[in-house]
Amino acid sequence: MRIRALFTLLTAALMFSFAIADDEKVPVEKLPEAVKKAVKEKFPNATIIEATSEEEKGVVGYEVELKDGAAKMSVSLTAEGKIIEVEKTIVLKDLPKAVLDAVEAKFPKSKLISAEEIVKDKQTSYEIQGKSADEKDFELEVDSKGKIVPDDDDKQEEKQDDKQQG
Numbered sequence: 001m002r003i004r005a006l007f008t009l010l011t012a013a014l015m016f017s018f019a020i021a022d023d024e025k026v027p028v029e030k031l032p033e034a035v036k037k038a039v040k041e042k043f044p045n046a047t048i049i050e051a052t053s054e055e056e057k058g059v060v061g062y063e064v065e066l067k068d069g070a071a072k073m074s075v076s077l078t079a080e081g082k083i084i085e086v087e088k089t090i091v092l093k094d095l096p097k098a099v100l101d102a103v104e105a106k107f108p109k110s111k112l113i114s115a116e117e118i119v120k121d122k123q124t125s126y127e128i129q130g131k132s133a134d135e136k137d138f139e140l141e142v143d144s145k146g147k148i149v150p151d152d153d154d155k156q157e158e159k160q161d162d163k164q165q166g
Contacts, residue, residue, distance in 0.1 A: 023052040023053070023054050023063070024052060024053050024054070025050065025051070025052055026051045026052060026053050026062065027051075028048050028050075028051055031048075031051055031062065031064070032062075032079050032080075032081070034079065034080050034081030035051075035062050035064065035077050035079065035081050036048075037081055038077055038081035038082070038083055039064055039066065039075060039077070042075075042083060042086075043066055043068055043073075043075075045068055045069070046066040046067065046068035046073070047066065047067050047068075048064055048065070048066055049065040049066060049067055050064075050065045051063065051064045051065070059078075060079050061076060061077065061078055061079070061084070062076070062077050062078075062079065063075070063076050063077075064077065071088060071089065072088070072089045073086060073087060073088040073089070074086070074087040074088075075087075084120065085118065085119065085120040086118070086119045086120075087116045087117070087118050087127070088116060088117045088118075088119075089114065089115070089116055090115050090116065090117045090126075091115075092112050092114070092115055094115075095112075095115055095126060095128070096126075096144055096146075098142075098144065098145055098146030099126050099128070099142045099144070099146055101146055102140075102142045102146040102147070102148055103128055103130070103140060103142065106140060106148060107130065107132045107133070107138060107140070108133060109133040110130045110131060110132050110133060110138070111130055111131045112128060112129075112130040113129045113130050113131065114128075114129045115127065115128045115129070118141070123143070123144075124143070124144045125141050125142060125143045125144065125149055126141065126142050126143075126144070127139065127140070127141045128140050128141075128142065
């Protein structure tokens with residue numbers, strides 16, 4: 001009986017380790033040519049720092065970390081070289097006024113720590129990290145017009161509320 005319990009426990013642990021080991025480092029020279037070409041065309045002066053691959057629903061994608069001068073960015077691409085998303089670290093003073101106003105409205109008197117510009121599907125948003133007036137860490141995504149973008153947890157809650165109401 002103990003052996004069966006131990007076997008079940010080990011099997012569960014093994015399955016869990018596979019579930020969390022999504023990203024796999026990829027040497028730059030092993031990236032698909034289409035990925036390297038797309039990055040070079042879009043960011044001709046950038047240097048690839050590191051790359052990872054991830055399989056989701058049977059489709060392999062790549063995330064490439066770049067450095068272009070002082071700028072650091074992360075580019076998500078398909079294996080065919082289609083750019084899905086670009087995340088770029090930006091200076092806080094470069095945040096649009098509408099974004100700053102939205103953060104101030106949500107977290108009055110907060111201290112901003114860092115920001116990233118995210119471009120996905122030709123839409124720009126900003127991910128801001130900061131500390132609220134009561135010293136709690138926060139992360140917030142705001143579109144370029146100042147509208148707060150719900151995170152995945154918020155979207156799940158909205159779906160649950162819709163099901164309960166409908």
